[in-house]
Amino acid sequence: MEYQDYYKILGVERDADADSIKKAYRKLARKYHPDVSKEADAEAKFKQLNEAYEVLKDKEKRAAYDELGQNWQAGQDFQPPPGWQPFGADPRQSGSAFEFEDFADLFGGMFGGAGRQQSARSQANLNLHAALNLTLEELYNGKPVELYVRHPNTGEERQLRVKVPSHLRDGESFRLKGQGAKQGGRTGDLYVEIRLVPHPQFEVRGNDVHMRLPVAPWEAVLGAKIEVNTLGGVVNLTVPPRSQSGRSLRLPKRGLPGPQPGNQIVTLEVQVPTDLDSESLAHFEALAKSCNFNPRSKHQRERYEARRS
Protein backbone atom coordinates (compact mmCIF):
# COMPACT_ATOMS: atom_id res chain seq x y z
CA MET A 1 0.00 0.00 0.00
CA GLU A 2 1.01 3.61 -0.46
CA TYR A 3 2.34 5.56 2.49
CA GLN A 4 0.32 8.68 3.28
CA ASP A 5 1.66 11.45 5.47
CA TYR A 6 -1.41 12.01 7.63
CA TYR A 7 0.17 14.92 9.48
CA LYS A 8 0.90 16.70 6.25
CA ILE A 9 -2.61 16.02 4.96
CA LEU A 10 -4.08 17.71 8.05
CA GLY A 11 -1.40 20.39 8.03
CA VAL A 12 -0.31 19.76 11.63
CA GLU A 13 3.02 19.09 13.32
CA ARG A 14 3.86 15.53 14.33
CA ASP A 15 3.58 16.47 18.00
CA ALA A 16 0.21 18.25 17.61
CA ASP A 17 -2.27 17.62 20.43
CA ALA A 18 -5.74 16.12 19.96
CA ASP A 19 -7.44 19.52 19.97
CA SER A 20 -5.26 20.97 17.24
CA ILE A 21 -5.80 17.87 15.15
CA LYS A 22 -9.55 18.10 15.52
CA LYS A 23 -9.52 21.79 14.73
CA ALA A 24 -7.38 21.30 11.64
CA TYR A 25 -9.62 18.46 10.52
CA ARG A 26 -12.85 20.40 10.98
CA LYS A 27 -11.51 23.39 9.12
CA LEU A 28 -10.40 21.33 6.14
CA ALA A 29 -13.52 19.14 6.27
CA ARG A 30 -15.70 22.22 5.85
CA LYS A 31 -13.56 23.30 2.93
CA TYR A 32 -13.64 19.98 1.11
CA HIS A 33 -16.96 18.45 2.14
CA PRO A 34 -18.48 17.20 -1.12
CA ASP A 35 -21.89 18.65 -0.24
CA VAL A 36 -20.41 22.09 0.32
CA SER A 37 -17.23 22.40 -1.69
CA LYS A 38 -16.92 23.73 -5.19
CA GLU A 39 -13.37 22.44 -5.54
CA ALA A 40 -12.96 20.01 -8.40
CA ASP A 41 -11.20 17.30 -6.41
CA ALA A 42 -13.21 17.80 -3.22
CA GLU A 43 -14.29 14.16 -2.90
CA ALA A 44 -10.79 12.80 -3.16
CA LYS A 45 -9.43 15.41 -0.74
CA PHE A 46 -12.24 14.79 1.73
CA LYS A 47 -11.65 11.07 1.66
CA GLN A 48 -7.95 11.55 2.26
CA LEU A 49 -8.72 13.93 5.09
CA ASN A 50 -11.00 11.41 6.76
CA GLU A 51 -8.46 8.68 6.38
CA ALA A 52 -5.87 10.86 8.10
CA TYR A 53 -8.23 11.97 10.87
CA GLU A 54 -9.54 8.48 11.49
CA VAL A 55 -6.01 7.43 12.39
CA LEU A 56 -4.69 10.55 14.14
CA LYS A 57 -7.74 11.09 16.36
CA ASP A 58 -7.36 7.61 17.81
CA LYS A 59 -4.53 7.25 20.33
CA GLU A 60 -3.76 3.64 19.51
CA LYS A 61 -3.99 4.03 15.76
CA ARG A 62 -1.87 7.15 15.94
CA ALA A 63 0.81 5.38 18.00
CA ALA A 64 0.82 2.47 15.53
CA TYR A 65 1.04 4.90 12.66
CA ASP A 66 3.90 6.83 14.31
CA GLU A 67 5.78 3.57 14.75
CA LEU A 68 5.88 3.19 11.01
CA GLY A 69 8.58 5.79 11.25
CA GLN A 70 9.17 9.22 9.90
CA ASN A 71 11.32 8.20 7.03
CA TRP A 72 8.52 7.38 4.68
CA GLN A 73 7.72 9.74 1.88
CA ALA A 74 4.11 10.18 0.78
CA GLY A 75 3.32 7.87 -2.09
CA GLN A 76 6.15 5.47 -1.33
CA ASP A 77 5.17 1.82 -1.28
CA PHE A 78 5.38 0.25 2.14
CA GLN A 79 4.59 -3.01 3.87
CA PRO A 80 2.19 -2.40 6.73
CA PRO A 81 3.03 -4.16 10.00
CA PRO A 82 0.84 -7.10 11.06
CA GLY A 83 -2.44 -6.00 12.53
CA TRP A 84 -2.24 -2.57 10.93
CA GLN A 85 -5.73 -1.49 9.99
CA PRO A 86 -5.96 1.49 7.71
CA PHE A 87 -9.20 3.40 7.58
CA GLY A 88 -11.86 1.73 5.55
CA ALA A 89 -10.82 -1.83 6.14
CA ASP A 90 -12.72 -2.21 9.34
CA PRO A 91 -16.40 -1.59 8.76
CA ARG A 92 -18.71 -0.34 11.45
CA GLN A 93 -16.48 -0.90 14.39
CA SER A 94 -17.80 1.97 16.44
CA GLY A 95 -21.43 1.43 15.55
CA SER A 96 -22.48 5.01 16.16
CA ALA A 97 -25.23 6.49 14.07
CA PHE A 98 -22.96 8.93 12.27
CA GLU A 99 -19.65 7.69 11.15
CA PHE A 100 -17.34 8.01 8.26
CA GLU A 101 -17.98 4.56 7.03
CA ASP A 102 -21.41 5.67 5.99
CA PHE A 103 -19.95 8.49 4.03
CA ALA A 104 -17.38 6.22 2.47
CA ASP A 105 -20.27 3.96 1.54
CA LEU A 106 -22.20 6.69 -0.04
CA PHE A 107 -19.33 8.19 -1.93
CA GLY A 108 -17.55 4.93 -2.50
CA GLY A 109 -18.29 5.29 -6.15
CA MET A 110 -16.39 8.49 -6.51
CA PHE A 111 -13.32 7.32 -4.75
CA GLY A 112 -12.80 4.18 -6.77
CA GLY A 113 -9.76 4.39 -8.99
CA ALA A 114 -11.56 3.37 -12.12
CA GLY A 115 -13.81 6.27 -13.00
CA ARG A 116 -17.52 5.88 -12.58
CA GLN A 117 -18.41 3.22 -10.16
CA GLN A 118 -19.43 1.39 -7.55
CA SER A 119 -20.09 0.24 -4.31
CA ALA A 120 -20.61 0.07 -0.73
CA ARG A 121 -20.35 -2.02 2.31
CA SER A 122 -22.47 -4.35 4.26
CA GLN A 123 -25.01 -2.76 6.53
CA ALA A 124 -27.08 -4.31 9.22
CA ASN A 125 -30.07 -4.54 6.93
CA LEU A 126 -28.12 -5.69 3.86
CA ASN A 127 -28.92 -2.55 1.93
CA LEU A 128 -26.02 -1.00 0.08
CA HIS A 129 -25.49 2.62 -0.85
CA ALA A 130 -23.59 4.02 -3.76
CA ALA A 131 -23.12 7.34 -5.49
CA LEU A 132 -23.24 7.71 -9.24
CA ASN A 133 -21.59 10.63 -10.98
CA LEU A 134 -23.64 11.68 -13.96
CA THR A 135 -23.16 14.40 -16.51
CA LEU A 136 -26.15 16.56 -17.30
CA GLU A 137 -26.21 15.15 -20.82
CA GLU A 138 -26.32 11.59 -19.50
CA LEU A 139 -29.25 12.48 -17.29
CA TYR A 140 -31.03 14.29 -20.10
CA ASN A 141 -30.47 11.64 -22.76
CA GLY A 142 -31.42 8.80 -20.44
CA LYS A 143 -29.05 6.36 -22.08
CA PRO A 144 -28.12 3.38 -19.92
CA VAL A 145 -25.07 3.89 -17.75
CA GLU A 146 -22.84 1.28 -16.18
CA LEU A 147 -22.28 0.76 -12.50
CA TYR A 148 -19.88 -1.66 -10.93
CA VAL A 149 -20.89 -3.10 -7.61
CA ARG A 150 -18.46 -5.01 -5.48
CA HIS A 151 -20.21 -7.50 -3.31
CA PRO A 152 -19.11 -6.91 0.29
CA ASN A 153 -19.24 -10.59 1.25
CA THR A 154 -17.71 -12.28 -1.74
CA GLY A 155 -15.69 -9.47 -3.35
CA GLU A 156 -17.30 -10.37 -6.66
CA GLU A 157 -18.16 -7.54 -8.96
CA ARG A 158 -21.27 -7.20 -10.95
CA GLN A 159 -21.71 -4.82 -13.81
CA LEU A 160 -25.12 -3.24 -13.81
CA ARG A 161 -26.60 -1.32 -16.70
CA VAL A 162 -29.32 1.04 -15.66
CA LYS A 163 -31.34 3.78 -17.24
CA VAL A 164 -31.42 6.69 -14.81
CA PRO A 165 -34.88 8.28 -14.82
CA SER A 166 -34.32 11.72 -16.32
CA HIS A 167 -36.67 13.48 -13.92
CA LEU A 168 -34.27 12.75 -11.05
CA ARG A 169 -32.20 15.67 -9.77
CA ASP A 170 -28.85 16.04 -8.07
CA GLY A 171 -28.79 14.20 -4.74
CA GLU A 172 -31.92 12.16 -5.44
CA SER A 173 -31.88 8.40 -5.35
CA PHE A 174 -33.17 5.31 -7.00
CA ARG A 175 -33.25 1.74 -5.80
CA LEU A 176 -32.17 -1.43 -7.54
CA LYS A 177 -34.10 -4.24 -5.97
CA GLY A 178 -32.20 -7.30 -4.89
CA GLN A 179 -28.80 -5.81 -5.70
CA GLY A 180 -27.73 -5.34 -2.10
CA ALA A 181 -25.79 -7.71 0.12
CA LYS A 182 -26.84 -11.33 0.46
CA GLN A 183 -26.90 -13.25 3.69
CA GLY A 184 -28.65 -16.53 4.35
CA GLY A 185 -31.57 -16.46 1.98
CA ARG A 186 -31.99 -12.71 2.28
CA THR A 187 -30.94 -10.02 -0.17
CA GLY A 188 -30.78 -6.28 0.36
CA ASP A 189 -31.35 -3.51 -2.13
CA LEU A 190 -28.88 -1.14 -3.68
CA TYR A 191 -29.60 2.57 -3.20
CA VAL A 192 -27.94 4.81 -5.72
CA GLU A 193 -27.67 8.55 -5.15
CA ILE A 194 -27.01 10.55 -8.28
CA ARG A 195 -24.50 13.38 -8.29
CA LEU A 196 -24.58 15.76 -11.18
CA VAL A 197 -21.14 16.68 -12.40
CA PRO A 198 -20.88 20.47 -12.80
CA HIS A 199 -21.46 21.47 -16.41
CA PRO A 200 -19.24 24.05 -18.11
CA GLN A 201 -22.20 25.92 -19.64
CA PHE A 202 -25.39 24.89 -17.91
CA GLU A 203 -26.57 25.18 -14.35
CA VAL A 204 -29.62 23.33 -13.14
CA ARG A 205 -32.13 25.04 -10.84
CA GLY A 206 -35.18 22.90 -10.26
CA ASN A 207 -36.30 21.83 -13.71
CA ASP A 208 -34.81 24.86 -15.40
CA VAL A 209 -31.45 24.99 -17.06
CA HIS A 210 -29.65 28.34 -16.78
CA MET A 211 -26.90 29.62 -18.99
CA ARG A 212 -25.06 32.87 -19.57
CA LEU A 213 -24.82 34.02 -23.15
CA PRO A 214 -22.15 36.51 -24.16
CA VAL A 215 -23.41 39.07 -26.71
CA ALA A 216 -21.71 41.91 -28.51
CA PRO A 217 -22.80 45.49 -27.68
CA TRP A 218 -24.34 45.91 -31.16
CA GLU A 219 -26.26 42.62 -30.81
CA ALA A 220 -27.74 43.89 -27.55
CA VAL A 221 -28.67 47.23 -29.14
CA LEU A 222 -29.85 46.12 -32.55
CA GLY A 223 -31.22 42.71 -31.63
CA ALA A 224 -29.98 39.44 -33.08
CA LYS A 225 -30.71 35.83 -33.80
CA ILE A 226 -28.13 33.70 -32.02
CA GLU A 227 -27.55 29.97 -32.09
CA VAL A 228 -27.66 28.68 -28.54
CA ASN A 229 -26.77 25.26 -27.12
CA THR A 230 -29.50 23.46 -25.26
CA LEU A 231 -29.46 19.94 -23.87
CA GLY A 232 -31.67 18.90 -26.78
CA GLY A 233 -29.43 20.52 -29.42
CA VAL A 234 -28.81 23.91 -30.97
CA VAL A 235 -31.76 26.32 -31.23
CA ASN A 236 -32.16 29.88 -32.48
CA LEU A 237 -32.67 32.50 -29.84
CA THR A 238 -34.07 35.89 -30.73
CA VAL A 239 -32.44 38.68 -28.75
CA PRO A 240 -34.86 41.61 -28.84
CA PRO A 241 -33.44 45.05 -29.72
CA ARG A 242 -32.28 47.23 -26.78
CA SER A 243 -31.63 44.27 -24.47
CA GLN A 244 -29.72 45.17 -21.32
CA SER A 245 -26.87 43.08 -20.04
CA GLY A 246 -28.33 40.69 -17.45
CA ARG A 247 -31.64 40.36 -19.27
CA SER A 248 -33.01 36.81 -19.04
CA LEU A 249 -34.70 35.18 -22.00
CA ARG A 250 -36.69 31.99 -21.81
CA LEU A 251 -36.56 29.05 -24.15
CA PRO A 252 -39.76 27.19 -23.21
CA LYS A 253 -39.47 23.48 -22.53
CA ARG A 254 -35.77 23.39 -23.28
CA GLY A 255 -34.90 22.52 -19.68
CA LEU A 256 -34.97 19.15 -17.99
CA PRO A 257 -37.81 16.76 -18.78
CA GLY A 258 -40.38 15.70 -16.21
CA PRO A 259 -44.09 16.02 -15.47
CA GLN A 260 -43.54 19.79 -15.62
CA PRO A 261 -40.73 20.19 -18.15
CA GLY A 262 -38.30 22.96 -17.34
CA ASN A 263 -37.25 25.91 -19.47
CA GLN A 264 -33.85 27.08 -20.48
CA ILE A 265 -33.14 30.51 -19.06
CA VAL A 266 -30.55 32.45 -21.03
CA THR A 267 -29.02 35.45 -19.32
CA LEU A 268 -27.41 37.95 -21.65
CA GLU A 269 -23.98 39.23 -20.82
CA VAL A 270 -22.81 42.12 -22.95
CA GLN A 271 -19.12 41.78 -23.65
CA VAL A 272 -16.96 44.56 -24.88
CA PRO A 273 -14.36 43.94 -27.59
CA THR A 274 -10.88 44.58 -26.25
CA ASP A 275 -8.97 44.08 -29.45
CA LEU A 276 -10.34 46.78 -31.75
CA ASP A 277 -8.78 47.93 -35.00
CA SER A 278 -8.57 51.68 -35.58
CA GLU A 279 -11.59 51.70 -37.88
CA SER A 280 -13.87 50.09 -35.28
CA LEU A 281 -12.46 52.33 -32.63
CA ALA A 282 -13.34 55.34 -34.76
CA HIS A 283 -16.96 54.15 -34.85
CA PHE A 284 -17.05 54.06 -31.06
CA GLU A 285 -15.46 57.48 -30.85
CA ALA A 286 -18.08 58.84 -33.22
CA LEU A 287 -20.78 57.20 -31.11
CA ALA A 288 -19.40 58.72 -27.94
CA LYS A 289 -19.75 62.18 -29.53
CA SER A 290 -23.15 61.72 -31.15
CA CYS A 291 -25.06 59.51 -28.71
CA ASN A 292 -26.82 61.24 -25.88
CA PHE A 293 -26.80 58.42 -23.35
CA ASN A 294 -25.91 58.63 -19.69
CA PRO A 295 -26.17 55.19 -18.04
CA ARG A 296 -25.63 56.81 -14.61
CA SER A 297 -28.37 59.44 -14.69
CA LYS A 298 -30.50 57.34 -12.34
CA HIS A 299 -27.60 56.92 -9.90
CA GLN A 300 -26.97 60.66 -9.86
CA ARG A 301 -30.64 61.35 -9.19
CA GLU A 302 -30.61 58.82 -6.33
CA ARG A 303 -27.56 60.44 -4.77
CA TYR A 304 -29.33 63.79 -4.99
CA GLU A 305 -32.50 62.42 -3.40
CA ALA A 306 -30.43 60.82 -0.64
CA ARG A 307 -28.81 64.14 0.20
CA ARG A 308 -32.17 65.90 0.35
CA SER A 309 -33.83 63.42 2.71
Place this chain on the structure above:
Amino acid sequence: MKRVVVETLHLQTEVISDVSLGDACQLCHVELEFVHALIEEGALDLADDKAVLDRGQFARLRKAARLHRDLGVNPPGIALALELMDQL
Protein backbone atom coordinates in the same frame (compact mmCIF):
# COMPACT_ATOMS: atom_id res chain seq x y z
CA MET B 1 -7.69 -4.81 -6.93
CA LYS B 2 -8.33 -6.85 -10.02
CA ARG B 3 -11.79 -6.41 -11.39
CA VAL B 4 -13.68 -9.59 -12.13
CA VAL B 5 -17.08 -8.83 -13.53
CA VAL B 6 -19.17 -11.89 -13.06
CA GLU B 7 -22.28 -10.77 -14.84
CA THR B 8 -23.87 -7.79 -16.52
CA LEU B 9 -27.41 -7.11 -15.51
CA HIS B 10 -29.88 -4.77 -17.15
CA LEU B 11 -31.99 -3.46 -14.35
CA GLN B 12 -35.09 -1.44 -13.77
CA THR B 13 -34.67 1.50 -11.47
CA GLU B 14 -37.15 2.44 -8.84
CA VAL B 15 -37.17 6.10 -7.88
CA ILE B 16 -36.96 6.72 -4.16
CA SER B 17 -39.85 8.95 -3.21
CA ASP B 18 -42.49 9.23 -0.53
CA VAL B 19 -40.20 7.63 2.01
CA SER B 20 -41.73 7.07 5.42
CA LEU B 21 -39.89 8.79 8.27
CA GLY B 22 -38.97 5.41 9.74
CA ASP B 23 -37.43 4.20 6.49
CA ALA B 24 -35.73 7.55 5.96
CA CYS B 25 -34.08 7.35 9.39
CA GLN B 26 -32.85 3.84 8.69
CA LEU B 27 -31.49 4.73 5.26
CA CYS B 28 -29.73 7.88 6.47
CA HIS B 29 -28.61 6.43 9.83
CA VAL B 30 -30.25 9.16 11.86
CA GLU B 31 -32.63 9.26 14.79
CA LEU B 32 -36.23 10.34 14.40
CA GLU B 33 -35.56 13.32 16.71
CA PHE B 34 -33.01 14.60 14.24
CA VAL B 35 -35.61 14.58 11.45
CA HIS B 36 -38.18 16.28 13.66
CA ALA B 37 -35.65 18.94 14.63
CA LEU B 38 -35.01 19.67 10.94
CA ILE B 39 -38.74 19.90 10.26
CA GLU B 40 -39.10 22.33 13.17
CA GLU B 41 -36.29 24.45 11.80
CA GLY B 42 -38.10 24.55 8.47
CA ALA B 43 -35.16 22.81 6.79
CA LEU B 44 -37.31 19.88 5.73
CA ASP B 45 -40.92 19.66 4.57
CA LEU B 46 -43.24 16.70 4.75
CA ALA B 47 -45.16 15.87 1.60
CA ASP B 48 -48.69 17.24 2.06
CA ASP B 49 -48.17 17.08 5.81
CA LYS B 50 -48.14 13.31 5.69
CA ALA B 51 -45.29 11.56 7.45
CA VAL B 52 -43.42 10.95 4.21
CA LEU B 53 -40.56 12.68 2.41
CA ASP B 54 -40.73 13.15 -1.35
CA ARG B 55 -37.61 12.49 -3.39
CA GLY B 56 -36.31 16.05 -3.12
CA GLN B 57 -36.82 16.19 0.64
CA PHE B 58 -35.26 12.78 1.08
CA ALA B 59 -32.21 14.01 -0.84
CA ARG B 60 -32.15 16.99 1.53
CA LEU B 61 -32.25 14.76 4.58
CA ARG B 62 -29.31 12.77 3.23
CA LYS B 63 -27.31 15.92 2.80
CA ALA B 64 -28.33 17.12 6.27
CA ALA B 65 -27.29 13.79 7.80
CA ARG B 66 -23.87 14.07 6.17
CA LEU B 67 -23.36 17.65 7.35
CA HIS B 68 -24.28 16.55 10.85
CA ARG B 69 -22.06 13.51 10.83
CA ASP B 70 -19.05 14.88 9.01
CA LEU B 71 -18.95 18.47 10.22
CA GLY B 72 -20.78 18.22 13.53
CA VAL B 73 -23.38 20.80 12.46
CA ASN B 74 -26.56 20.88 14.57
CA PRO B 75 -30.09 21.25 13.11
CA PRO B 76 -30.22 25.10 13.26
CA GLY B 77 -26.80 25.19 11.59
CA ILE B 78 -27.92 22.70 8.97
CA ALA B 79 -31.02 24.78 8.27
CA LEU B 80 -28.83 27.84 7.71
CA ALA B 81 -26.31 25.92 5.59
CA LEU B 82 -29.02 24.44 3.36
CA GLU B 83 -30.67 27.84 3.02
CA LEU B 84 -27.40 29.44 1.96
CA MET B 85 -26.70 26.60 -0.46
CA ASP B 86 -30.16 27.06 -1.96
CA GLN B 87 -29.34 30.71 -2.60
CA LEU B 88 -26.09 29.97 -4.40
